[in-house]
Every structure is written in structure tokens, then in C-alpha cells.
Amino acid sequence: SQCCWASRLRDLLCKFGSGFVWFQKSVGNDKAFLALLKERLCDDFKQEWTTALNSSERFSLYASFKSNLLTENYFDFVKIKCFRDALIKLRMGVLPLNANRFRYAHENALKILCNFCKNEIEDEIHFICFCPLYKEFRLKYIQSYLQNDHSFTLLMQCQEKIPCQNLAAFAFHACKKRDIYMLLK
Numbered sequence: 001s002q003c004c005w006a007s008r009l010r011d012l013l014c015k016f017g018s019g020f021v022w023f024q025k026s027v028g029n030d031k032a033f034l035a036l037l038k039e040r041l042c043d044d045f046k047q048e049w050t051t052a053l054n055s056s057e058r059f060s061l062y063a064s065f066k067s068n069l070l071t072e073n074y075f076d077f078v079k080i081k082c083f084r085d086a087l088i089k090l091r092m093g094v095l096p097l098n099a100n101r102f103r104y105a106h107e108n109a110l111k112i113l114c115n116f117c118k119n120e121i122e123d124e125i126h127f128i129c130f131c132p133l134y135k136e137f138r139l140k141y142i143q144s145y146l147q148n149d150h151s152f153t154l155l156m157q158c159q160e161k162i163p164c165q166n167l168a169a170f171a172f173h174a175c176k177k178r179d180i181y182m183l184l185k
């Protein structure tokens with residue numbers, strides 16, 4: 001209703017320290033006011049987004065490499081849809097890795113272990129950096145970016161074309177290999 005949006009607008013103006021606008025029924029300089037309001041809205045949204053992300057256990061992986069609210073370059077760089085989809089799933093923590101599939105199955109901690117390695121947790125870092133099941137694809141696509149303990153984060157944060165494309169290709173081919181392994185084992 002009109003009353004509802006009007007009171008929301010009033011609350012918003014007060015929140016941003018512009019409550020006087022509501023009570024004076026005038027904004028003064030229209031353009032300057034709108035520019036300021038837009039900036040405040042954007043700042044407020046970014047602040048809430050950052051707080052929500054950093055306080056979320058579910059998205060702790062995403063928070064570990066995502067720190068700004070910009071569109072990632074890989075959307076432009078990775079043109080092959082199935083590669084891009086695999087990269088998006090990797091970043092969102094929804095690849096069918098055991099640490100994701102059994103995220104809430106606390107009753108059986110063994111379920112999150114890698115089916116191939118047996119004694120390692122199958123999470124994204126294991127999948128990207130270590131699991132020997134994907135050694136051929138790691139060598140072909142991403143080995144040169146994996147040099148130290150921070151490599152996983154740096155690779156996930158990378159905004160350059162070739163590493164993004166290679167990471168996406170790795171994610172796609174490794175997932176396919178995982179599917180086949182799980183079918184045949």
C-alpha cells in the first residue's frame with residue numbers, strides 16, 4: 001500500500017541521516033540529493049553483503065577468496081558454458097564433493113572423506129590442489145599456478161583470462177572424471 005512504501009522511504013531516509021527531507025518535504029538540490037542517496041544505498045548494501053558473507057559458515061569458502069562486490073572477469077573470459085558452469089559451482093561450494101554433499105551429515109564424519117584417497121577430506125582444496133585422481137588435468141591446466149599454501153586462494157581470486165579459463169576447464173574435466181570413477185568403483 002501507499003502507506004507501506006511511504007513509511008519505508010521515511011525509515012530509509014532517517015537511517016541515512018536524511019530524515020530532514022521527509023519532514024521538510026524538500027530535498028534542496030535534487031541532483032545532489034539523489035546522488036548522495038544512491039551512494040548511501042550502495043554503501044549500505046555493500047556493508048550488509050560483506051557482514052552477511054563473513055558471518056556465514058555455509059559460505060566460508062566463498063568468503064575466503066571473494067572480497068569485493070564486482071562482477072568477476074571470468075563471466076567474460078570463460079565462453080564455454082559447461083566450463084563456466086563448473087567454475088561457478090566450484091566457487092559456490094556446490095560441486096558434488098563429499099564435503100559439500102554431506103555438509104550437514106554430522107552423524108557420520110567419514111562420509112566427507114575422498115572416496116579415492118580414503119584418508120583426506122574431499123573439499124575444494126583437496127579437489128583442486130591435491131587429489132591424485134585428477135593429476136593429468138592438474139598438470140595440463142593448473143599446475144603452474146599451484147606453488148604454495150596460498151595458491152588455492154590466489155587462483156580463485158585470479159582476474160586474468162588464461163588462468164580463469166584453465167581453472168574452469170580443470171573443474172569441468174575433473175568433475176567428469178569423478179562421475180566416472182564413482183560409477184565404476
Ligand SMILES: [Zn+2]
Nearest residue numbers: 114116117131
Ligand atoms: Zn582424493
